[in-house]
Amino acid sequence: MEYATQMEAAKKGILTQQMQSVAAQEQIAPETLLQRVAAGTVVIPANHHHKSLRPHGIGQGLSTKINVNLGISGDCRDYTCELAKAKLALQFDAEAIMDLSNYGKTNTFRKQLLELSTAMVGTVPMYDAVGYLEKDLRDIKAKDFLEVVRAHAEEGVDFVTIHAGINRKSIDSFERSGRRMNIVSRGGSLIYAWMKMTGNENPFFEYFDDLMDILYAHDVTISLGDAMRPGCIDDATDAAQVSELVELGLLTERAWSHHVQVMIEGPGHMMLQEIAPNMQMEKRLCHNAPFYVLGPLVTDIAPGYDHITSAIGGAVAAAAGADFLCYVTPAEHLRLPSLPDVKEGILAAKIAAHAGDLVKNVPGARAWDNRMGDARRALDWGAMFKEALDREKAEAYFQSAHPAEKNTCTMCGKMCAVRNMNRILQGESVSLQ
Structure with missing residues (x-):
């Protein structure tokens, strides 16, 4: 092998399989990652003997x-x-x-x-x-x-x-x-x-x-x-x-x-x-x-x-x-x-x-929050649960209480700001009765 460590490979300009995997995960150019590994500002801990490892960069x-x-x-x-x-x-x-x-x-x-x-x-x-x-x-x-x-x-x-x-x-x-x-x-x-x-x-x-x-x-x-x-x-x-x-x-x-x-x-x-x-x-x-x-x-x-x-x-x-x-x-x-x-x-x-x-401003970080924002605006509970960090807990909380008004939760019910804004912006009337 031409190198023993990820750092040594990077210093030699060798783009390893682990670097390619990390670059894809992180949505950055492989060449950029290689330069950072060579400089020591990024590490990819990956022991040769850890066969089940999915490599990550830090x-x-x-x-x-x-x-x-x-x-x-x-x-x-x-x-x-x-x-x-x-x-x-x-x-x-x-x-x-x-x-x-x-x-x-x-x-x-x-x-x-x-x-x-x-x-x-x-x-x-x-x-x-x-x-x-x-x-x-x-x-x-x-x-x-x-x-x-x-x-x-x-x-x-x-x-x-x-x-x-x-x-x-x-x-x-x-x-x-x-x-x-x-x-x-x-x-x-x-x-x-x-x-x-x-x-x-x-x-x-x-x-x-x-x-x-x-x-x-x-x-x-x-x-x-x-x-x-x-x-x-x-x-x-x-x-x-x-x-x-x-x-x-x-x-x-x-x-x-x-x-x-x-x-x-x-x-x-x-x-x-x-x-x-x-x-x-x-x-x-x-x-x-x-x-x-x-x-x-x-x-x-x-x-x-x-x-x-x-x-x-x-x-x-x-x-x-x-x-x-x-x-x-x-x-x-x-x-x-x-x-x-x-x-x-x-x-x-x-x-x-x-x-x-x-x-x-890590690539992809804000997009995750934006997907949750879109799901909430649409009152799409399935999409909200999909984006939730702990889907199981979010779903259990929602399902533990039953609002009278469909597609709302028991916090606001018919006074749900999202529901009412959607209706009024679509030209519909808002009724609280």
Whole structure:
């Protein structure tokens, strides 16, 4: 093969099958997409071994994608339920699924997920290290961590979150900052703990070039994790977060020199007015690499409703340039999400992503809303349900109540503005009796 990764192919001017597929989906010229992949402003995570994958692009000029997190924990170990969540994510066209399982041997489930999933599959190998290596965190050697990454790459994972930006230099800012919530990234906290217990440098930073060799061989996209992301609005855009982002920008260029595709992960909690400047700062410091954000959650006071606080921030982030939204469910901060929680999280993220696409003038985004507008003007309920993001819920709501006036709903009945405007503009009289 003339190339190992989508980026390497693009740099050589080779238009891959995956690029052609993404260009058709996104309604852009294949040559334009090729240039963006070569520049690193678009990524197409597509591991050679993920045979069921329907490729998607993330980045400049493309529709905003969403990711669905799932996976078992030590307290909740039902893989059947997690597989059902994956099927739900695919039903609602989530473009990515991350397996965040963090207990025991996880590879059997991961292989099942890769066989099933037409969506991109991501992992955080750090979560799997203790179970995979069968060692306590303190006893894991630096290069052991790379073997976990290698195993995930060989299984077919399309992108991996690697917290390589948390190093001795960046943790100095954290330790002096007096953060309210400290480190809330699970992977970041484990790396920090390992560094403090062993006295060593972050192995993913120290052996970054070796890590790139593994990812290059299988075309695994690196999602440079935000270990210092704010876990409450009071910690947003502080020295710890920004110092890590500077490191991620430097690591981006190193990854690109190995022809490895890169995404940058971003903030979790911040006030509304900080979101757009953070999107711009990431694009500037990380050379316009695609930005992957969790939320952001715009307030800390709504446990049980964090899919809403996340969707508000996600819409603003997408409109300001974020390329990839990680969903948040109502169970965030409270428990492992149930199937209904997952559905709520998916739909909230999809709404936020589409709201951002309208602002970014993504091809086809406004046409979808226009089709709904036309269906509503015509009081064509079948067409409305067809365009609805969640047809099942919309149809069930409508059918649960029976208006006296045909083709209206029980909100307005004969006072329906649409019905009455249609009649009067057609020269008919309007009667409310």
